[in-house]
Amino acid sequence: MSQDAPQQDHTHLFDDARSRLEEVFEALEIARDARERLMQPALSLQISVPVRMDDGSLKVFPGWRVQYDTSLGPAKGGIRFHPAVDQLEVTTLSFWMAVKCAVVNLPFGGGKGGVQVDPKQLSRLELERLARGYIRGIADVMGPNRDIPAPDVNTNATVMGWMSDEYDHLVRGQTPAAITGKPLTLGGSFGRVAATGRGALKVLDIWAKREGRKPQDTTVAIQGFGNAAYHFASLAHAQGYKIVAVSDSGGAIYSEEGLEPDPIKEEKTRHQQLKGMVYCDDSVCHAKGVESIDQDELLALDVDVLALAALENQIHEDNVDDIRAGLILEIANGPVTSAADEALEIRGIPVLPDVLANTGGVIVSYYEWVQNRSGDRWTEETINQRLDAVLEREAATVLDRAEAEEISYRKAAYRQGIERIAEAIRERGNNQDGE
Ligand SMILES: NC(=O)C1=CN([C@@H]2O[C@H](COP(=O)(O)OP(=O)(O)OC[C@H]3O[C@@H](n4cnc5c(N)ncnc54)[C@H](O)[C@@H]3O)[C@@H](O)[C@H]2O)C=CC1
Numbered sequence: 146m147s148q149d150a151p152q153q154d155h156t157h158l159f160d161d162a163r164s165r166l167e168e169v170f171e172a173l174e175i176a177r178d179a180r181e182r183l184m185q186p187a188l189s190l191q192i193s194v195p196v197r198m199d200d201g202s203l204k205v206f207p208g209w210r211v212q213y214d215t216s217l218g219p220a221k222g223g224i225r226f227h228p229a230v231d232q233l234e235v236t237t238l239s240f241w242m243a244v245k246c247a248v249v250n251l252p253f254g255g256g257k258g259g260v261q262v263d264p265k266q267l268s269r270l271e272l273e274r275l276a277r278g279y280i281r282g283i284a285d286v287m288g289p290n291r292d293i294p295a296p297d298v299n300t301n302a303t304v305m306g307w308m309s310d311e312y313d314h315l316v317r318g319q320t321p322a323a324i325t326g327k328p329l330t331l332g333g334s335f336g337r338v339a340a341t342g343r344g345a346l347k348v349l350d351i352w353a354k355r356e357g358r359k360p361q362d363t364t365v366a367i368q369g370f371g372n373a374a375y376h377f378a379s380l381a382h383a384q385g386y387k388i389v390a391v392s393d394s395g396g397a398i399y400s401e402e403g404l405e406p407d408p409i410k411e412e413k414t415r416h417q418q419l420k421g422m423v424y425c426d427d428s429v430c431h432a433k434g435v436e437s438i439d440q441d442e443l444l445a446l447d448v449d450v451l452a453l454a455a456l457e458n459q460i461h462e463d464n465v466d467d468i469r470a471g472l473i474l475e476i477a478n479g480p481v482t483s484a485a486d487e488a489l490e491i492r493g494i495p496v497l498p499d500v501l502a503n504t505g506g507v508i509v510s511y512y513e514w515v516q517n518r519s520g521d522r523w524t525e526e527t528i529n530q531r532l533d534a535v536l537e538r539e540a541a542t543v544l545d546r547a548e549a550e551e552i553s554y555r556k557a558a559y560r561q562g563i564e565r566i567a568e569a570i571r572e573r574g575n576n577q578d579g580e
């Protein structure tokens with residue numbers, strides 16, 4: 146799918162999510178109340194965001210904020226700006242947030258937000274007006290103890306800074322703990338920008354160590370080259386993993402010798418798209434040894450690890466048979482459909498699931514929230530050590546459980562997360578039949 150893709154039908158996304166839930170309900174003795182509660186979101190808000198465009202006209206963009214479940218704590222989750230965003234996508238993303246926060250034992254429920262917009266078509270000032278308008282639309286349901294937004298696809302620290310400023314104006318006071326992923330000067334945390342990629346690498350390392358696999362002997366192809374993908378690529382490269390391919394919404398590049406993520410990032414900034422960096426002038430070819438390939442070819446490469454760090458639904462029934470990777474690392478949310486997931490399980494291709502592999506971002510967002518509430522500031526070293534420790538502990542529990550119960554990593558992670566949420570629902574009381 147391209148970043149500029151038109152509307153998509155996301156019905157199957159939420160159906161997939163529910164079927165994964167039902168699988169856990171069947172496998173475990175989850176109380177009836179929790180089952181009822183978890184089949185739909187707790188709160189779903191649709192808003193219209195009017196934006197005064199630079200030419201004086203007014204455009205109105207639809208937006209959503211969904212709080213799936215808040216039994217474990219305030220809702221937490223990013224805000225996505227993308228033309229394909231709709232209510233079902235945001236709802237499913239909020240469900241995944243609830244599961245992932247529980248998998249890594251954070252005191253948060255799951256939330257997510259989004260605006261249906263192509264941000265590439267907006268000027269910087271229009272984007273700022275959109276960000277501020279979105280916050281005005283959801284201000285009544287957010288706050289440090291209710292729902293704490295953060296960055297996601299096409300939003301970043303700058304956008305969080307505008308949103309945080311808007312919220313401060315609305316509540317007439319500095320409230321940094323209401324939004325995470327902010328710039329450092331506005332109460333952001335060291336380590337948040339790289340956290341999703343760093344966390345994914347940590348989960349990969351934990352798995353590789355158990356398998357007796359060394360980074361130097363491991364080839365990696367990465368779909369995506371945005372925030373999560375770039376930091377993963379850069380850190381993995383520094384650790385010795387051989388990154389042979391990366392892609393973005395416009396194309397993909399490949400090098401058998403291995404790519405260097407940092408210069409590629411600089412080139413991408415210059416040329417906007419990855420494929421733009423492979424060009425020749427005056428018979429000199431820039432980016433020697435690097436070839437331009439099709440995005441779908443990247444997915445089918447014969448590599449040890451295929452890291453998916455773009456959008457959902459990238460591996461599906463129609464292309465799952467082409468996959469030749471030894472392992473799939475889900476850095477994006479929901480990049481593998483449940484039908485493809487089953488096919489991969491049958492073929493013995495393990496998947497390190499999103500609800501574990503991409504939790505680095507929300508874990509460091511949690512540290513940002515804690516620092517904002519205490520007025521403290523932790524060093525990057527402290528942040529990274531704490532992140533590693535949480536992932537060591539929670540990933541080990543998931544991997545051990547998968548082994549003990551002879552189930553996939555995804556099923557083990559879902560069992561771990563849903564059990565914790567169901568327990569919180571039970572402890573909150575008012576239960577049917579004293580369950
Ligand atoms: N930013 C964060 O902290 C977190 C992000 N995620 C997930 O990671 C994924 C990526 O998010 P970010 O890196 O933040 O977004 P981003 O907006 O920084 O990057 C998205 C990337 O995906 C690429 N892309 C889009 N369509 C593509 C296609 N068909 N083929 C190849 N590449 C394509 C874009 O060109 C861009 O490089 C999303 O699923 C997001 O929900 C998950 C946890 C935290």
Ligand SMILES: O=C(O)CCC(=O)C(=O)O
Pocket residue numbers: 221222223224242293294295296297325326478503504506507508510
């Ligand atoms: O940092 C956060 O609060 C959430 C990040 C996010 O949206 C995600 O993990 O998908």
